[in-house]
Amino acid sequence: MKLKKYISFFRLRCVTGLQYRAAALAGISTQFAWGFLIIFAYHAFYRSDPTAFPMTLQATVNYTWIQQAFLAMFASWVLDGDILEEITSGSISYSLCRPVDLYAMWYTKSLSGRISKVALRAVPILVVAALLPAGYNLTAPTDLPTFFLFLLTMVLGALNSTAFTLLIYVLTMYTLSSTGLRSLLLTLADFLCGGVVPLPFFPPALRRICELTPFAATSNVPYRVYSGDIAGTNAAFAVGLQIFWLLVLVLGGHTLMKNALKRVVIQGG
Amino acid sequence: MIQAEHLQKTFRVRKRNAGFKNAAKAFFSREYEEIHALNDVSFRIEDGEAVGYIGPNGAGKSSTIKILSGILTPDSGTCVIDGRVPWKDRRAHVSQIGVVFGQRSQLWWDVPVIDSFELIRDIYAVTEDVYKRNLRDLTDLLNLSEILKTPARSLSLGQRMRCEIAASLLHDPRILFLDEPTIGLDAVSKIAVREFVLDMNKRRGTTVILTTHDMQDVEALAQRVLLIGKGRILLDGTLDDIRRGGSGQIDETLAALYKQFDI
Numbered sequence: 001m002k003l004k005k006y007i008s009f010f011r012l013r014c015v016t017g018l019q020y021r022a023a024a025l026a027g028i029s030t031q032f033a034w035g036f037l038i039i040f041a042y043h044a045f046y047r048s049d050p051t052a053f054p055m056t057l058q059a060t061v062n063y064t065w066i067q068q069a070f071l072a073m074f075a076s077w078v079l080d081g082d083i084l085e086e087i088t089s090g091s092i093s094y095s096l097c098r099p100v101d102l103y104a105m106w107y108t109k110s111l112s113g114r115i116s117k118v119a120l121r122a123v124p125i126l127v128v129a130a131l132l133p134a135g136y137n138l139t140a141p142t143d144l145p146t147f148f149l150f151l152l153t154m155v156l157g158a159l160n161s162t163a164f165t166l167l168i169y170v171l172t173m174y175t176l177s178s179t180g181l182r183s184l185l186l187t188l189a190d191f192l193c194g195g196v197v198p199l200p201f202f203p204p205a206l207r208r209i210c211e212l213t214p215f216a217a218t219s220n221v222p223y224r225v226y227s228g229d230i231a232g233t234n235a236a237f238a239v240g241l242q243i244f245w246l247l248v249l250v251l252g253g254h255t256l257m258k259n260a261l262k263r264v265v266i267q268g269g
Numbered sequence: 270m271i272q273a274e275h276l277q278k279t280f281r282v283r284k285r286n287a288g289f290k291n292a293a294k295a296f297f298s299r300e301y302e303e304i305h306a307l308n309d310v311s312f313r314i315e316d317g318e319a320v321g322y323i324g325p326n327g328a329g330k331s332s333t334i335k336i337l338s339g340i341l342t343p344d345s346g347t348c349v350i351d352g353r354v355p356w357k358d359r360r361a362h363v364s365q366i367g368v369v370f371g372q373r374s375q376l377w378w379d380v381p382v383i384d385s386f387e388l389i390r391d392i393y394a395v396t397e398d399v400y401k402r403n404l405r406d407l408t409d410l411l412n413l414s415e416i417l418k419t420p421a422r423s424l425s426l427g428q429r430m431r432c433e434i435a436a437s438l439l440h441d442p443r444i445l446f447l448d449e450p451t452i453g454l455d456a457v458s459k460i461a462v463r464e465f466v467l468d469m470n471k472r473r474g475t476t477v478i479l480t481t482h483d484m485q486d487v488e489a490l491a492q493r494v495l496l497i498g499k500g501r502i503l504l505d506g507t508l509d510d511i512r513r514g515g516s517g518q519i520d521e522t523l524a525a526l527y528k529q530f531d532i
Contacts, residue, residue: 008391016379082378094375096340098392099364262342 005100010112017116024120031068031125038064039136054200058139059227063198065138066223069125070154072117074161074219076189077182079168080110087172102261103254106169111162142228149235153222156242161218163249164189170253173260194220200229214245271314271337271444271476276346278307278332278500306332307343308500316443319470319477321491321508323484325527329500330480334448337478338368351443364393367442369433371449376421382432383417386439393440400439407435410465427458434462438469444476445469451486463489484508484519498532 039061046057055063072078083106086092095102129138141147168185172178190196192215199210199220210216221238224230230238284302285295306329314320322330335341336348339355339362348355355362376385390400408414411431416424424432434450447466451459467490469475479490487494488508496504496511504510504526508519514529515522 005392005394008388012377012380012384012388015384016377019379089373091373093335093338093340093370094368094373096359097338097363097366097368099360100392101360 006104006108009105009108013109013112014116014119017113018120021120024117027072027117027121028124031071031121032128035064035068035125035129036136043135055198055227055229057135059224059229060198061136062138062227063223065125065129066226067195067219069122069129070118070219072121073114073158074193075195076161076164076186076193076215076218078114078117079165079178079182080106080113083109083169084172084178087169088176088178096261103166103257107162107166107250110165110169111158114158114162141226146225146228146231149231149239150222150226153225153235153239153242156239156246157218157220157222160214160242160246160249163246163253164214164218166253167249167256170257170260173257189215192216193218194223198224200224212241214249217242217245270316271312271348271350271478273313273333273337273348274311274346276307276310276333276336276348277344278305278329278336278341279344280304280306305500307336307346310346310497310500310502312495312502312505314476314478316476317470317474318493319467319491320479321487321494322478322480322497323482323487323494323523324497324503325532326482328497328532330497331448333497334368334446334478334480338366338446339363364440365442366444366446367437367440368446369437369448369450371430371447371452374421374429374433375436376429376432378422379420381418381420382413382424385421385432386417386436389436389439395440399441403439403441407438410468411435411461427454430454430458430462434465441473442475444478447477447479447481449481450479451481451483459483459486466490484523488519496526498527498530503530503532 042057042060042064046053046060050057053060067074086095095105098105126138130140131137141150168178168181171181175181192210192213194216199207199216202210211220217238221230221242225235225238280303281301282304283295284300285291308329310329310333322333324330332341336343337350337355339359342356350362351365353362375389376382377388386404389395395403408417411434413431413435416428416432419428421429421432430450434447437445445466450466451462454462463486466477466479470477470490477490479486481487492507494504494506494508494511495502511522511526512519515525
């Protein structure tokens with residue numbers, strides 16, 4: 001079966017990722033510290049004037065905890081070091097000697113790497129966050145449909161996020177060093193997807209533009225769906241946009257890679 | 270059968286002199302030098318042959334191997350391997366070949382070698398019977414039983430290279446490209462690798478193309494030698510043809526030959 005090779009790849013990458021227990025523990029504690037810091041800051045802001053904010057305090061707290069729990073899935077700066085190393089050192093030769101589609105192989109590798117990271121981190125964070133005192137805790141979504149919509153937009157968001165990372169790898173094939181791209185694109189992406197502050201906090205004009213970008217099609221949608229900030233026709237529109245960007249990113253990345261491979265110079269002897 | 274005709278590949282390499290002034294100058298206008306990695310290379314290799322592909326560093330050996338394995342597209346010229354053009358029909362082509370790059374690794378660094386093998390089995394869609402048979406044979410011949418469960422990162426270079434070679438043969442390739450397979454290996458490992466490759470060539474009729482700087486590799490393995498220098502094929506014959514050129518050690522004769530060809 002054709003899919004089997006990718007599933008096998010997926011499995012091995014997950015198994016590899018699950019080995020890193022200490023990294024997961026360190027990640028969890030960082031995410032907790034960070035989550036508390038942000039929530040304390042918002043508490044202080046909201047105390048001055050709760051009506052001045054586009055989202056309720058509880059929605060913002062939920063956004064923060066979900067964000068911390070699934071950080072490894074969506075953070076634009078989580079790149080696969082193996083792939084970058086492969087490109088700059090020339091070990092990509094071996095990947096090109098395989099009867100597989102390189103884009104699909106790298107996509108699988110990145111996605112599974114992220115899943116294995118999140119698998120170790122998400123549950124403890126979600127559980128503890130749910131048990132915190134009211135006002136600081138993670139609350140359940142309002143109803144079941146919202147929860148399912150959350151799951152759907154999560155999956156689409158993760159696929160979009162991965163497709164964006166793939167774009168970084170493909171561009172690295174042209175520039176050979178990912179440092180410049182990383183600092184420029186990834187910082188921008190992190191900001192525009194609502195990684196620093198949620199998009200509703202942006203000035204209205206900027207917000208409307210940002211919501212149409214591929215960055216917003218990643219974590220912004222599921223995190224806000226969870227608290228009911230995006231619902232009804234807005235949600236349908238957001239899902240449509242997620243699917244649209246997924247197609248554009250994957251097809252664009254695939255074409256760009258094909259072109260890169262035509263003119264590729266394998267580094268080293 | 271491998272048929273290469275008039276292969277041509279040129280790289281543009283950026284050049285500048287040392288120092289701050291030149292670096293600043295290069296910021297505005299860059300100078301490039303054209304390197305002719307391959308300059309009208311043609312040869313024909315029949316099924317079941319074992320060919321040593323030799324030449325000094327930078328002669329174009331690796332570029333040839335990369336073109337033959339479908340990774341690199343030449344600027345011009347044709348190459349047909351078993352009826353396929355490697356770089357045009359890459360995926361179908363690579364499923365029939367095995368490649369070992371002596372200076373790189375195809376094993377997953379952090380997991381036991383056997384995990385990498387199983388991944389390769391699935392990537393090439395090797396059936397369970399064939400995989401089991403090949404794994405058993407390779408384990409015996411290359412003496413891998415002790416190291417299959419060890420993560421690749423904990424292996425010595427010789428152990429790792431034996432695993433790399435095994436990994437390239439799990440799918441019964443018809444053609445095996447070995448790019449400096451014995452680089453950095455100790456005597457015991459070198460001999461093990463040579464004997465094994467010879468056995469593959471003799472028993473299974475695998476076509477072997479070997480690039481190396483170790484003339485003993487060539488002596489042990491290759492009936493035929495292709496000498497390349499500055500992107501051109503300079504000699505196509507046997508090791509004896511090279512030996513005839515001098516009376517001393519093979520390495521010295523070869524060095525004299527390089528000098529004579531000005532490569």
